[in-house]
Amino acid sequence: MPVQIRRLLIAFAIFIGIMLVLKYYLTPESWREYGPYRGYALTEIAGDEAKYVQMETCSMCHDSIAELKSQGVHETIECEICHGPGYKHADEPEHNRMEIIGDGLFCLRCHEKNMARPENIIKQIDAAEHSEGEECTTCHNPHQPWL
Amino acid sequence: MVSLLNPYKFVFATKKPEGNGKWYGVGIDIEKCIGCASCARSCKTENDVLAEPFFFRNWIEQYTITNDGQIKVSSPNGGIDGFTQPVPDDEIYKTFFVPKMCNHCAKSPCTQVCPVGASFESPEGIALVDQNYCIGCGYCVQACPYGCRYIDPRKGVVDKCTLCYHRLEKGLDPACMMACPTGARLYGDLNDKESALSLFVKENNCAVLKPQLNTESKLFYNGLSQEVH
Numbered sequence: 124m125p126v127q128i129r130r131l132l133i134a135f136a137i138f139i140g141i142m143l144v145l146k147y148y149l150t151p152e153s154w155r156e157y158g159p160y161r162g163y164a165l166t167e168i169a170g171d172e173a174k175y176v177q178m179e180t181c182s183m184c185h186d187s188i189a190e191l192k193s194q195g196v197h198e199t200i201e202c203e204i205c206h207g208p209g210y211k212h213a214d215e216p217e218h219n220r221m222e223i224i225g226d227g228l229f230c231l232r233c234h235e236k237n238m239a240r241p242e243n244i245i246k247q248i249d250a251a252e253h254s255e256g257e258e259c260t261t262c263h264n265p266h267q268p269w270l
Numbered sequence: 271m272v273s274l275l276n277p278y279k280f281v282f283a284t285k286k287p288e289g290n291g292k293w294y295g296v297g298i299d300i301e302k303c304i305g306c307a308s309c310a311r312s313c314k315t316e317n318d319v320l321a322e323p324f325f326f327r328n329w330i331e332q333y334t335i336t337n338d339g340q341i342k343v344s345s346p347n348g349g350i351d352g353f354t355q356p357v358p359d360d361e362i363y364k365t366f367f368v369p370k371m372c373n374h375c376a377k378s379p380c381t382q383v384c385p386v387g388a389s390f391e392s393p394e395g396i397a398l399v400d401q402n403y404c405i406g407c408g409y410c411v412q413a414c415p416y417g418c419r420y421i422d423p424r425k426g427v428v429d430k431c432t433l434c435y436h437r438l439e440k441g442l443d444p445a446c447m448m449a450c451p452t453g454a455r456l457y458g459d460l461n462d463k464e465s466a467l468s469l470f471v472k473e474n475n476c477a478v479l480k481p482q483l484n485t486e487s488k489l490f491y492n493g494l495s496q497e498v499h
Contacts, residue, residue, distance in 0.1 A: 151403075158284055160390035164400035171436035174316050175445055200451045204308050208315055232352050233306040233451060239332055239353070239365040244452050245304045 174208035177201060181209060184216070188266055195267035205229065205265065227259040284391040286376065286461065292394045293461040294433060295488035297470040298369050300495075302454035305330055305367035307349035309446035309455060314350075316434065316445035324348065325420040327431040328371035328446050333497060335364045341497050368491075368498050369455065371446070372397060372418040372431035373479065376486035380410035380419060380430075389428065395460075395488060396435055401427045415483050433457065460488065 156162025181202045182189035192198060203209055211219035227250070236247045248254075254262075263269075286293045313319065313327050329348030334356055335341050342356050355365070378397050381389045388403040389410045399410075404427035411419045411428060422429040434444035442448070447455045458467025467490075470476070476490035480499065491498075 154387075157393050158390060160387045161400050161403060164388075164390070164398065164402070165392055165435075167400075167402070168398055168432060168435050169439040173434075173437045173440055173442055175312060175437075175442070175448055177442060177448060199453065201448055204312070204449050204451060208312075228352075232308075233304055235352065237305065237353055237355055238359055238362055239334070239355075239367050240304045241301060244302055 172210065174210045175201075175203050176209045176213050177203070180213055191264075192266045196269055197266065227254070230259045230265075284393060284395065286395070287393065291461060292459045293488075294374065294394050294396055294438075294457060295460045295467050295471075295490065296371070296374065296433070297456045297458070297467050297476070297490045297492070299454045299456075299470075299474070300366055300368060300491055300493040302452045303330070303367040303369055304452055304454075305332060305349060305353050306451060307352075308449040308451060309369060310348045310350050312445040312449035313431075316437075317432070319429070320422065320424070323423070325422070325429070327418070327429070328369065331368045331370060333364075333366055333368060333495070334362060335497060336361050337363045339363075364495070366493075366495065368494075370416065370418075371489065372433070373416055373485065373487035373489040374431075374433060376488060377484065379413040379415060379483075379485060383409040383413045385409065392435070396433045397430070398432055398435060399428050399430055401425065401429070404428050415480055415485065416487075 151161045151163070153162030154160070157165070178189070178201050185202075192200075192202075205222075205224055207222040209221060212221050231250055233245060234247055236249045240247055259265075307330050310326060310329050314321065317327060319325060319327055324347060326348045329345055330353075331343050331345045331349075332353050333341065333343055336357055344353065344356055346353065349367075353367075355362075374391075374395060374397050376395065378391055381391050381397060384390070385407065386403055386405055388400040388405070389397070390400065391397050406421055406426045406428065408421055408428070411421060419428055419430045421427065434442075434446075437444055444457060447457055456466050456470060458465035458470070460468060460471075462468060470492070471490050474492035476492055477494040478487040478490060479494075480487070
């Protein structure tokens with residue numbers, strides 16, 4: 124074999140050897156467990172804390188409000204839409220109070236008149252005309268706005 | 271070797287499971303959306319998405335088509351700040367809300383371009399980002415035709431909708447689906463013919479965004495107008 128070919132082959136062999144060693148040490152453990160990505164990534168993402176606990180957890184303590192709400196039009200609305208996420212409150216109710224929104228602007232996020240809102244889905248009002256500046260909660264109980 | 275024999279399998283490593291495996295998709299009923307943006311608000315809280323600059327994992331757009339054919343699209347802070355009608359009622363030909371989020375495409379352009387394998391599709395068909403391996407090059411942000419990815423300036427890596435993977439694994443609904451007061455959003459297993467999503471797709475005339483791109487989007491809209499893109 125000519126000397127230049129032999130040197131070339133040796134150079135190639137060294138290069139491939141280095142690549143294999145690097146690949147061995149640098150490839151993460153769970154690589155290709157499911158596909159060309161780190162399998163542990165799925166466990167890491169799944170490990171994040173859930174902040175919204177959902178209505179079933181709320182009604183374990185607040186059963187009278189859940190009962191009241193279940194009879195009104197806000198039946199399907201999750202508690203945490205208006206009161207914010209409940210993960211801290213569910214863990215330590217005494218130290219972490221839930222948010223109580225007394226602001227009518229929040230009601231108007233859904234109920235303000237807008238032509239894009241389908242009328243058969245949501246009741247809408249023109250705030251200035253309907254309440255003349257009065258807070259929504261003066262007349263409506265948000266847990267059971269109408270019977 | 272796999273790539274030489276079957277390049278398709280290499281590029282799209284994840285595909286719909288043949289057995290009983292889950293294959294998640296999303297359904298949005300535009301006819302039920304009231305544009306309250308509870309979804310966008312709860313998503314930001316649940317997933318710790320920056321309030322500003324204006325990054326969103328999901329957001330709502332109001333399309334307004336005027337009588338003279340102009341199309342106006344508005345989305346003030348993704349809808350979180352509430353919508354105000356851009357033109358008076360009598361000048362409007364048609365107006366509606368379109369909630370947008372990651373399409374969790376079966377042939378996702380974003381996962382194909384990732385140079386380090388940090389962007390991938392889970393076996394359940396959810397497009398995810400491995401934030402410990404992402405190098406923040408932004409290729410996927412450019413590749414996504416739906417604008418659903420952004421670089422989180424706090425970490426310098428890409429962030430996107432995970433379909434609340436951490437909640438799904440705990441048996442809870444994704445935050446946006448939970449927060450929707452009218453049930454306009456739903457998710458389900460496309461591999462199960464009886465799942466909520468399969469029935470939604472069966473019973474409605476559903477369409478996907480940008481079908482010409484052949485991304486095999488799994489976000490199905492009922493009542494999607496042709497003006498939406």
